[in-house]
Amino acid sequence: MRSLVVDYQTSSGVVHAVNDVSLEIEPGETVGLVGESGCGKSTLGKAIMHLIPANNGQIVLDGQNITSLSPSAMRPIRSKMQMIFQDPHNSLNPRRTVGNLIAQPLQVAGYDKAAISARVAELMTQVGLPPDAASRYPHEFSGGQRQRIGIARALALKPKLVICDEPVSALDVSIRAQVINLLQDLSDKLGVSYLFISHDLTMVQHIANKLIVMYLGRIVETGSAETIWKHPAHPYTQALLAAAPVADPHVMRSRKRFVLQGDLPSPTDLPEGCAFSTRCPFATDHCRQERPILRPLGENRRTACHYDLVDQIESAASASVSSLSRKAEEKYKVGARA
Secondary structure, three states: EEEEEEEEOOEEEEEEEEEEEOOOOOOOOOOOOOOOOOOOOHHHHHOOOOOOOOOOOEEOOOEEEOOOOOOHHHHHHHHEEEOOOOOOOOOOOOOOHHHHHHHHHHHHOOOOOOHHHHHHHHHHHHOOOOOHHHHHHHHHHHHHHHHHHHHHHHOOOOOOOEEEOOOOOHHHHHHHHHHHHHHHHHHHHHEEEEEEEOOOOHHHHHOOOOOEEEEEOOEEEEEEHHHHHOOOHHHHHHHHHHHHOOHHHHHHHOOOOOOOOOOOOOOOOOOOOOHHHHOOOOHHHHHHHOOOEEEEEOOOOOEEOOOOOHHHHHHOOOOOHHHHHHHHHHHHOOOOOO
16 A cells, blocks of 8 residues: 545545555554554555545555456455454344355355355354354354454455454453454464554554554554564654553553643644644654654664654653653754754
């Protein structure tokens, strides 16, 4: 995907939901896409799936530009990419049996009845459901089981890419780990790639190889999930990590907080410079005047910030915001772009 742009026209103006976003997903790779609600991550996933149109940029799958393909031209491409939706209840037709729901993409693809029956049984076994439950209806299953049905349906045509749009956020905490482990096992076994969309960094940490952090329609940091988790380079990434829940109450109470200040800009009227400058304790006049671009920061890592802050962000969690604002330009500025 290259320089993708998705805008919405509203009564208040144009909402820049996805603004010049580029990313790559390798075969068998799981890429985590994280950010606050409203940052554009779900819009990005839907644009890739052609559920909403892109205003600009390119979506490339297996070397083919599919951005402007018509619905009929997209039909043979659909088998290569599928989607797991957030709500396992509303994404399943309550009037159809589970077997029929999983079989539907196979029927559209032209499989015969015998092949469909065998494939449905195979898929149900793969996701941890008994094949003889195919005659039951979605309401007869728990939330976690319904999401397993959604996963089976998404994998029916052996896609190369699956967009996972908050696939565990509607589930009980005790069930989330089971579904995450299932997705990992299926990726290892089938070689399928995931774009795993979530606002919960603790979930993404366990499944993603690479992490992409979005803020108001733009990527602000990208790199290996392990590196970003341990050493975030962008203040917004650190704020997301600080907000992530920790199971140990002693650790939760003792860890330093990184509380954002200021107001979230309107998506219809973004700041001239860095969109995060209204909430960033490191922001300077340079940040407010010029938008930073994604620049290399070590091997296979990039950040959209004028400053190198990896070593300073942790200490910033306990420093006063006013003090940081005064000293940021002198202490943390390196290689500012003119």
